[in-house]
Amino acid sequence: MAQSELDRLTQLLAKLPGLGPRSARRAVLYLLKRKDSVMLPLALALGDAAARVGPCVQCGNLDTRDPCAICSDPGRDGAILCVVEDVADLWALERIASFKGHYHVLGGILSALDGVRPDDLKIPELVSRVERERITEVILATNATVDGQTTAHYIADRLAGLDVKVSGLAHGVPVGGELDYLDDGTLTAALKDRRPV
Amino acid sequence: MAQSELDRLTQLLAKLPGLGPRSARRAVLYLLKRKDSVMLPLALALGDAAARVGPCVQCGNLDTRDPCAICSDPGRDGAILCVVEDVADLWALERIASFKGHYHVLGGILSALDGVRPDDLKIPELVSRVERERITEVILATNATVDGQTTAHYIADRLAGLDVKVSGLAHGVPVGGELDYLDDGTLTAALKDRRPV
Numbered sequence: 001m002a003q004s005e006l007d008r009l010t011q012l013l014a015k016l017p018g019l020g021p022r023s024a025r026r027a028v029l030y031l032l033k034r035k036d037s038v039m040l041p042l043a044l045a046l047g048d049a050a051a052r053v054g055p056c057v058q059c060g061n062l063d064t065r066d067p068c069a070i071c072s073d074p075g076r077d078g079a080i081l082c083v084v085e086d087v088a089d090l091w092a093l094e095r096i097a098s099f100k101g102h103y104h105v106l107g108g109i110l111s112a113l114d115g116v117r118p119d120d121l122k123i124p125e126l127v128s129r130v131e132r133e134r135i136t137e138v139i140l141a142t143n144a145t146v147d148g149q150t151t152a153h154y155i156a157d158r159l160a161g162l163d164v165k166v167s168g169l170a171h172g173v174p175v176g177g178e179l180d181y182l183d184d185g186t187l188t189a190a191l192k193d194r195r196p197v
Numbered sequence: 198m199a200q201s202e203l204d205r206l207t208q209l210l211a212k213l214p215g216l217g218p219r220s221a222r223r224a225v226l227y228l229l230k231r232k233d234s235v236m237l238p239l240a241l242a243l244g245d246a247a248a249r250v251g252p253c254v255q256c257g258n259l260d261t262r263d264p265c266a267i268c269s270d271p272g273r274d275g276a277i278l279c280v281v282e283d284v285a286d287l288w289a290l291e292r293i294a295s296f297k298g299h300y301h302v303l304g305g306i307l308s309a310l311d312g313v314r315p316d317d318l319k320i321p322e323l324v325s326r327v328e329r330e331r332i333t334e335v336i337l338a339t340n341a342t343v344d345g346q347t348t349a350h351y352i353a354d355r356l357a358g359l360d361v362k363v364s365g366l367a368h369g370v371p372v373g374g375e376l377d378y379l380d381d382g383t384l385t386a387a388l389k390d391r392r393p394v
Contacts, residue, residue, distance in 0.1 A: 006261075012235060013213075015227075015235055016228070017227050018216055019216065025285070027215065029284055031243070032247075032259050032284075039247045041209055042243055043241075044240075045205050046228070046240035046243065047237065048206075049225075050236045062203070086226075087226055088222070088223065091222060
């Protein structure tokens, strides 16, 4: 069979998160039927992004510019630093468009199980950034998982001696959420941090 | 924001069946972290396939060769023609590797609702293939949907005057299937076409 090109393309597409072998085959057929409108533009966009997109030297965001568009935006407040685990979290926060400070991407979280230690993450870089730049507040926006919270506590400890306010995201009932379906921890936090209406 | 390259890549990936905007973003991050192992090979494979893969002039299969690897394989029996709706169905049949004849891809099915008429499909080509080549049997392997069966009946009518055996796929209990979950039509067909054990 001379299907090798198609097999290879299918195998590569099947590696993407959310696609398996069967959906990759569907995607290949979809693409072959739309060569000019999707397939070739996608090939170009992939090559282009691979060549031009890289991590920002300051915050770790992925962008074609370095420093990235966020770090080099004069309209943003460089004194507030939001610490996230991954670029995906940074993008999630950017989508709500209500945070106007800078970011610091850790590139992972501390994990005893996976052997991830502080020096494997951008924690030393974060400490030196806080020491060097005029940072007034660090918002720890790691995930609300055990490892995420451990990482947040560790960073708070490391920043304890420095003249900087350290905060974390609020816990509580998700907007649109039903109490009956919430876990006990979230409900406890929501009750403890109750606010005047 | 200079995120345009990444936005464009995300939008293109989100068009693939099985991916939405959110999974496309995850895929973009996945790719950017694996530039050399996945992203660039995928860009090349896409460009390569777009340039080299096209429909087979004989059967309509998609391949880098024309006539395709199936049509030009001397080990296959060109006298038996399996008629399928789409290349995806051809690939599904090829995966079981038990059919050793040739194919004929219709490129769709008749549909009054969508305004698909016989001349919009490769039905005239099928008739002339049967007239021209030494075809002994045509297996109608359209889907077991209403439109698929209508198309099969229409083709059987068109081939009625010619000296060729026309057959269809067997209906029955899927292997591994439970009777309790089967629809009435399938169960009726399975009972009607019961076979000696």
